[in-house]
Amino acid sequence: MYQLQFLHSNTFRWAFAVAGLFATFVVVLFGFIYFNIDDYLVARSDHMIGTQTDFFVSLPFDREVSAIEDHLREDSRGVQFAGLFDPQGKRLAGNLERLPAEIRVDAPIQAVRVTRSNGGQSGDPLIRAMARRLEDGNIVLVGRAVDETLEISHVVGEALAFGLMPAFFLCLVAGAWLSVRTQKRVEEVNQRVQRIVAGDLRERLPYRNIDEPFSRLAAIVNGMLNEMETMINALAGVGNDIAHELRTPLTRARLALERGRSKATTLEQLQQSTDKALGGIDQSLAIVTALLRLADIENSRRSAAFGNVAFDDLLREVCDIYEPIAEDKQIRLSVAIEAKLEVCGDRDLLFEAIVNIVDNAVKFTPEGGRVDIELVHGDRGAVMRVRDTGPGISEQETEAVLRRFYRSEKVRNTPGVGLGLNLVAAIVKLHEFQLVIHPGPGGRVEIVCTGKQMGLETKREELFLRA
Amino acid sequence: MTKVLLIEDDGETAEEISAELIDRGFDVEWSSDGIEGLDKARAMRPDAMIVDRLLPGIDGLTIIDTLRKDQVRTPVLVLSALGAVNDRVRGLRVGGDDYLTKPFAVVELVARIEALLRRPTETRETILRVGQLELDLIERTAKRDERKIDLLPREFRLLEYMMRRSDQLLTRAMLLEEVWNYKFIPTTNLVDVHMGRIRHKVDQPGETPMIHNVRGAGFILRALS
Numbered sequence: 001m002y003q004l005q006f007l008h009s010n011t012f013r014w015a016f017a018v019a020g021l022f023a024t025f026v027v028v029l030f031g032f033i034y035f036n037i038d039d040y041l042v043a044r045s046d047h048m049i050g051t052q053t054d055f056f057v058s059l060p061f062d063r064e065v066s067a068i069e070d071h072l073r074e075d076s077r078g079v080q081f082a083g084l085f086d087p088q089g090k091r092l093a094g095n096l097e098r099l100p101a102e103i104r105v106d107a108p109i110q111a112v113r114v115t116r117s118n119g120g121q122s123g124d125p126l127i128r129a130m131a132r133r134l135e136d137g138n139i140v141l142v143g144r145a146v147d148e149t150l151e152i153s154h155v156v157g158e159a160l161a162f163g164l165m166p167a168f169f170l171c172l173v174a175g176a177w178l179s180v181r182t183q184k185r186v187e188e189v190n191q192r193v194q195r196i197v198a199g200d201l202r203e204r205l206p207y208r209n210i211d212e213p214f215s216r217l218a219a220i221v222n223g224m225l226n227e228m229e230t231m232i233n234a235l236a237g238v239g240n241d242i243a244h245e246l247r248t249p250l251t252r253a254r255l256a257l258e259r260g261r262s263k264a265t266t267l268e269q270l271q272q273s274t275d276k277a278l279g280g281i282d283q284s285l286a287i288v289t290a291l292l293r294l295a296d297i298e299n300s301r302r303s304a305a306f307g308n309v310a311f312d313d314l315l316r317e318v319c320d321i322y323e324p325i326a327e328d329k330q331i332r333l334s335v336a337i338e339a340k341l342e343v344c345g346d347r348d349l350l351f352e353a354i355v356n357i358v359d360n361a362v363k364f365t366p367e368g369g370r371v372d373i374e375l376v377h378g379d380r381g382a383v384m385r386v387r388d389t390g391p392g393i394s395e396q397e398t399e400a401v402l403r404r405f406y407r408s409e410k411v412r413n414t415p416g417v418g419l420g421l422n423l424v425a426a427i428v429k430l431h432e433f434q435l436v437i438h439p440g441p442g443g444r445v446e447i448v449c450t451g452k453q454m455g456l457e458t459k460r461e462e463l464f465l466r467a
Numbered sequence: 468m469t470k471v472l473l474i475e476d477d478g479e480t481a482e483e484i485s486a487e488l489i490d491r492g493f494d495v496e497w498s499s500d501g502i503e504g505l506d507k508a509r510a511m512r513p514d515a516m517i518v519d520r521l522l523p524g525i526d527g528l529t530i531i532d533t534l535r536k537d538q539v540r541t542p543v544l545v546l547s548a549l550g551a552v553n554d555r556v557r558g559l560r561v562g563g564d565d566y567l568t569k570p571f572a573v574v575e576l577v578a579r580i581e582a583l584l585r586r587p588t589e590t591r592e593t594i595l596r597v598g599q600l601e602l603d604l605i606e607r608t609a610k611r612d613e614r615k616i617d618l619l620p621r622e623f624r625l626l627e628y629m630m631r632r633s634d635q636l637l638t639r640a641m642l643l644e645e646v647w648n649y650k651f652i653p654t655t656n657l658v659d660v661h662m663g664r665i666r667h668k669v670d671q672p673g674e675t676p677m678i679h680n681v682r683g684a685g686f687i688l689r690a691l692s
Contacts, residue, residue: 320619320620321647321661324661325656325657325660
């Protein structure tokens with residue numbers, strides 16, 4: 001299809017336009033040179049004609065005839081013309097048959113057609129000539145053929161024919177070739193893209209390691225495709241993970257129901273197994289809810305819900321809520337706030353993030369341990385830090401904990417769905433803050449409020465210590 | 468009898484909800500599409516409505532909006548499979564009184580309907596009384612008979628909420644939303660821990676318990692009779 005399409009392609013049109021422009025330019029240039037040289041040659045021969053005429057005029061009559069004959073004899077190329085005519089125009093000497101009718105005597109040099117006396121040579125040449133009347137009434141005519149200009153125009157014409165025309169066509173051919181090549185590559189890219197669209201995610205655009213726009217573009221698009229392939233695979237992985245995670249509680253629910261249906265003999269037994277089944281279903285629902293929530297946060301933009309939030313108050317509130325739970329586990333929960341901190345954010349989401357971190361800390365800290373919440377100055381901005389005396393997260397796991405459903409082997413038996421830190425990470429990212437998870441022993445999780453510095457008036461350090 | 472209008476397009480869900488409400492002594496009218504539902508709402512003047520968001524005909528929110536523009540103040544509980552915060556906010560903004568995300572427990576639904584039907588009247592009273600329990604909203608003090616009860620600020624709010632809704636089942640989710648202003652929580656045992664403490668303060672050994680735990684559902688504050 002593209003064999004003829006190239007005529008409409010932009011590349012070809014440009015090539016055509018450039019070739020045309022180039023040809024015009026060359027023609028104008030050659031014309032300019034031609035006319036200049038022509039002028040120059042005419043001026044030079046006019047000068048020579050003038051000098052020669054002056055010379056003949058200055059001679060006495062008896063010498064004139066021989067001088068003209070000498071002059072003509074010296075001219076090997078046959079370009080010189082000279083003649084001596086009596087007042088009636090009858091030829092006395094020279095190589096002209098007669099005095100041309102159009103010539104005006106004692107006028108400036110003019111172009112005139114003359115007839116050779118000796119015939120021969122092609123036709124009547126057009127020459128530059130001037131005629132002067134001598135003292136004795138005779139007329140002397142001196143002329144010169146300017147056919148060099150004709151030769152030059154031949155040369156120029158040939159140069160144009162042999163140089164310009166091939167160049168012009170070469171241009172067109174190059175344009176056509178380039179546009180056909182571009183179309184071929186576009187077609188190639190299109191075919192690969194169609195394969196990608198059809199689902200072959202490993203397909204890449206053709207790339208040659210040369211510095212050329214197409215290859216650079218291909219490199220950029222391929223980079224993007226790599227990123228997308230990783231993401232899509234990760235998503236597919238998440239899908240599998242979700243299925244696995246849901247299977248466990250659903251299996252439990254199914255078993256409980258089955259058992260209740262076939263084995264229960266009293267209402268109480270049936271209720272027991274139903275409760276178990278409900279527990280399993282609730283667990284599955286909790287997973288689904290958490291996932292939807294996570295997707296909701298990850299897809300949301302900074303919304304109208306963003307406003308000024310007193311971060312320090314949030315910490316106090318979280319501490320307030322978790323204090324009884326910590327106390328039940330005999331965990332010492334403390335909050336230390338260096339100064340007030342106001343951030344721009346979604347209050348509910350920030351609260352949720354802090355609650356999740358504190359909840360984890362309280363959950364994984366063994367009885368008799370402690371959990372410390374701090375809000376301190378940092379290099380890059382205020383830092384909210386939650387430390388605990390639990391097992392913490394090992395060096396290798398600091399990244400893994402941010403994967404969906406990742407649950408450390410150490411805590412397999414504690415309740416939870418393994419999405420808490422994902423939520424925290426999503427919320428922190430939405431606020432353009434930073435989540436830092438320090439490796440154990442002892443848990444240490446920080447939210448760095450990048451670029452947010454705390455109020456300058458450092459309040460007297462508050463310390464809530466609860467036994 | 469209290470009349471409840473249920474507008475829900477899924478027959479099975481509607482059947483379960485109706486059965487439960489009828490068991491609880493409500494008179495239930497069911498409508499499976501929006502236009503019919505709106506007509507019934509105008510004709511039968513129900514005491515409360517349960518409206519699904521996605522309905523054939525007119526969607527749930529439009530029904531509520533239309534009724535509210537007609538100055539119908541019937542309390543409405545919105546049901547929805549959409550759970551995101553923004554959906555919830557939109558549901559409440561058009562005039563829904565409460566919002567419940569599918570799937571839900573039937574007890575939760577009934578508790579919320581009862582709460583809507585028995586909304587505490589705004590009183591000028593500054594002292595709340597439930598049985599022997601007395602709460603001074605100005606002085607921020609609590610007493611059971613003559614015994615003073617020391618309460619932390621959050622516990623005071625919890626007790627106030629429960630006293631305003633005494634003899635009603637309060638689910639954990641309701642308490643979290645109303646007292647803690649929490650929409651999403653990692654663990655629900657938070658309510659139990661706090662409830663455990665306040666219970667410890669309100670019901671001392673030897674006294675008749677006032678705060679009751681309803682298994683698998685929530686809590687009730689009962690006046691002693």
